Amino acid sequence: MNHSDVQDHMADYLEGHLPLEKRALFDAHLDDCSDCFGEIREVQRTITLLRSLPEPEVPYGFAESVMGLVREREDRASWIDSLREALKLLASPRVLVPASIAMIALGIIGGTRQVQDALLISASSPQFAGQTQPSEDSRLAGIPAPGASFERAPVNRVRRNPTLQIRFHSDPVLANLLGPIGVPAYPVAELAPVFSRQFLRNDGQLGARWVADGFIQGVSPGQAGVLRVAAPTLGGTQGMNAGRVGAGNSTQTLPLEKQPTPDEWLARLRRSPGDFASLLSNSSLAEQELWIANLTRHAIERGELNEVVAALRESSSNKANLLAEDFAAGARGSIADGSRSENSRMPAHD
Amino acid sequence: MGFEMVERGPIVGVDAARPSTRRRGVVVEDPDTDLIRRWKEGEDGAFEQLVRRHEQRVFGLLMRMMGSREEAEDVAQDTFLSLHRHGRRFRGDSRFSTFVYRVAANAALNRRRTLGRSRARIEKLAVRQAAGDDLPYSPRDPEDATAGIELTSHVREALQKLSPALRMPVVLYDIEGLAYAEIAEVLSIAEGTVKSRIHRARQALRVELKSLLGKSDEESSL
Numbered sequence: 001m002n003h004s005d006v007q008d009h010m011a012d013y014l015e016g017h018l019p020l021e022k023r024a025l026f027d028a029h030l031d032d033c034s035d036c037f038g039e040i041r042e043v044q045r046t047i048t049l050l051r052s053l054p055e056p057e058v059p060y061g062f063a064e065s066v067m068g069l070v071r072e073r074e075d076r077a078s079w080i081d082s083l084r085e086a087l088k089l090l091a092s093p094r095v096l097v098p099a100s101i102a103m104i105a106l107g108i109i110g111g112t113r114q115v116q117d118a119l120l121i122s123a124s125s126p127q128f129a130g131q132t133q134p135s136e137d138s139r140l141a142g143i144p145a146p147g148a149s150f151e152r153a154p155v156n157r158v159r160r161n162p163t164l165q166i167r168f169h170s171d172p173v174l175a176n177l178l179g180p181i182g183v184p185a186y187p188v189a190e191l192a193p194v195f196s197r198q199f200l201r202n203d204g205q206l207g208a209r210w211v212a213d214g215f216i217q218g219v220s221p222g223q224a225g226v227l228r229v230a231a232p233t234l235g236g237t238q239g240m241n242a243g244r245v246g247a248g249n250s251t252q253t254l255p256l257e258k259q260p261t262p263d264e265w266l267a268r269l270r271r272s273p274g275d276f277a278s279l280l281s282n283s284s285l286a287e288q289e290l291w292i293a294n295l296t297r298h299a300i301e302r303g304e305l306n307e308v309v310a311a312l313r314e315s316s317s318n319k320a321n322l323l324a325e326d327f328a329a330g331a332r333g334s335i336a337d338g339s340r341s342e343n344s345r346m347p348a349h350d
Numbered sequence: 351m352g353f354e355m356v357e358r359g360p361i362v363g364v365d366a367a368r369p370s371t372r373r374r375g376v377v378v379e380d381p382d383t384d385l386i387r388r389w390k391e392g393e394d395g396a397f398e399q400l401v402r403r404h405e406q407r408v409f410g411l412l413m414r415m416m417g418s419r420e421e422a423e424d425v426a427q428d429t430f431l432s433l434h435r436h437g438r439r440f441r442g443d444s445r446f447s448t449f450v451y452r453v454a455a456n457a458a459l460n461r462r463r464t465l466g467r468s469r470a471r472i473e474k475l476a477v478r479q480a481a482g483d484d485l486p487y488s489p490r491d492p493e494d495a496t497a498g499i500e501l502t503s504h505v506r507e508a509l510q511k512l513s514p515a516l517r518m519p520v521v522l523y524d525i526e527g528l529a530y531a532e533i534a535e536v537l538s539i540a541e542g543t544v545k546s547r548i549h550r551a552r553q554a555l556r557v558e559l560k561s562l563l564g565k566s567d568e569e570s571s572l
Contacts, residue, residue, distance in 0.1 A: 007549075010549065011545055011548065011549055039556075042556045042560070042563050043552050043553070043556050045563045046552055046555045046556045046559055046563065047524050047552065049501070049505050049559060049562065049563075050505065050509075050520070050524045050525055050555070051524060051525065052501070052502075052505075053414070053502060053505055053506070053525065054502060055406075055410060056409055056410055056413040056419070056422070058405045058406055058409045059409075059419070059423050062401075062405055062409070062423065062426065062427075063398060063401045063402045063405055065427065066401050066405075066426075066427055066430045066431070067397075067398050067401065069427060069431055070397070070430075070431065070434050073431070073434075073435075
């Protein structure tokens with residue numbers, strides 16, 4: 001037995017799994033080799049140290065907090081189920097046909113080109129971000145995270161204010177048919193700074209659902225302009241049951257500030273990493289995550305990731321240094337997502 | 351020649367040291383079977399009992415992996431939420447505890463450290479400190495508090511210096527006491543890979559903790 005054999009069989013030796021004959025050879029080598037003897041002794045003590053670590057105490061009330069989160073999610077799921085049921089009703093011919101007529105008419109009133117130009121963007125799309133300003137902090141309104149924001153919205157608030165789901169589609173009939181199912185939700189209250197409460201007509205789920213299928217004339221990121229929101233309104237909350245659709249529509253016009261493009265944000269980050277990190281740290285956790293994911297991806301596409309990470313790391317700002325690691329981790333995540341590494345899978349018990 | 355035997359775990363014989371329900375890859379009995387069945391049948395409280403039963407092992411593993419109490423708590427929550435979402439699909443091909451470890455390991459390895467979470471951790475820490483609960487570990491014996499904390503922090507730091515790919519197997523084996531086969535299942539890697547990673551991790555830790563090893567020897571000989 002030589003040094004290499006000792007390395008190969010060390011674990012088995014320490015656990016007493018070596019056959020008697022091999023163990024005797026192993027012992028004989030250790031008797032003659034002080035290096036291997038010292039090494040194996042140190043490994044043994046290392047293991048002893050590892051096992052001497054005190055058992056961490058589970059945080060007080062941990063199980064209760066988990067169950068609280070579980071119940072929140074169940075509540076939310078049941079709400080989505082009820083929404084899905086309601087949408088099935090909305091998609092029924094007695095409602096869909098008159099609704100579609102009204103929506104097409106709306107497109108004509110609002111300008112055919114506007115409807116055609118309306119974007120097919122789900123609320124989870126980063127492009128969505130450039131069009132609205134859900135955050136009070138307009139400087140960071142570039143890339144909000146509607147879906148993730150929903151996560152932090154207390155369920156009871158969602159229940160009081162029906163969740164608004166926005167879907168953009170060039171075809172009003174399709175938009176109505178496809179509905180907002182599966183699109184990350186965005187609480188009404190979160191959009192209040194963008195759309196007036198009057199427009200959102202928070203008088204029950206019905207109004208909110210119709211708003212959900214409203215059209216928003218797209219304003220691309222980086223483009224200054226006017227956000228026009230138009231949606232058909234029902235002739236009262238009983239309208240759906242009666243199969244009637246009100247003739248009116250609501251239009252809300254909001255000025256939008258010019259939103260920086262991702263390139264401009266990257267340039268700004270590299271110019272003043274500390275200021276950028278400070279600005280980002282004032283936004284919500286969900287917004288931060290989406291920002292990091294989007295800008296990381298954009299930096300990779302532009303081949304600028306190394307420069308961005310270097311700028312953040314070299315900054316004297318602690319927040320920027322932390323952000324550098326987030327970008328680096330985000331880059332690894334992007335690569336891992338592409339290859340679907342083993343560890344990213346859920347246990348395959350199905 | 352003789353070596354001192356460590357107090358617990360695989361080094362004195364994996365199977366003998368741990369009350370494993372598994373022998374030679376055959377599941378003999380899973381203590382969670384009844385709870386899982388009741389949970390799948392929709393019984394209120396069954397999942398909560400599962401959380402209580404496994405919170406210690408999940409939190410322990412994640413504490414070693416994440417290195418921070420706040421982050422471990424976050425990931426532990428993610429783990430149990432993920433279990434709640436996907437756990438009903440568990441078919442009993444392995445022990446439920448192995449499944450739990452697997453979900454926790456995935457959650458830990460997939461965890462992205464973000465600025466936002468850093469901020470959340472700071473906020474949680476502030477709350478804990480205000481409540482007088484700011485120590486990451488509580489030494490069991492107050493007499494050993496100073497030495498214990500110092501030693502503990504060195505070992506924890508050394509663990510954190512390992513890459514997650516090496517840290518996870520050594521934590522699962524040397525601290526949590528899982529068998530090679532279980533770790534292979536938890537991490538979806540070959541058993542041979544598990545062994546080699548544990549070996550490499552121990553060697554890296556040995557180098558990192560060299561200054562403490564003599565001290566440990568003195569303490570253990572007392």
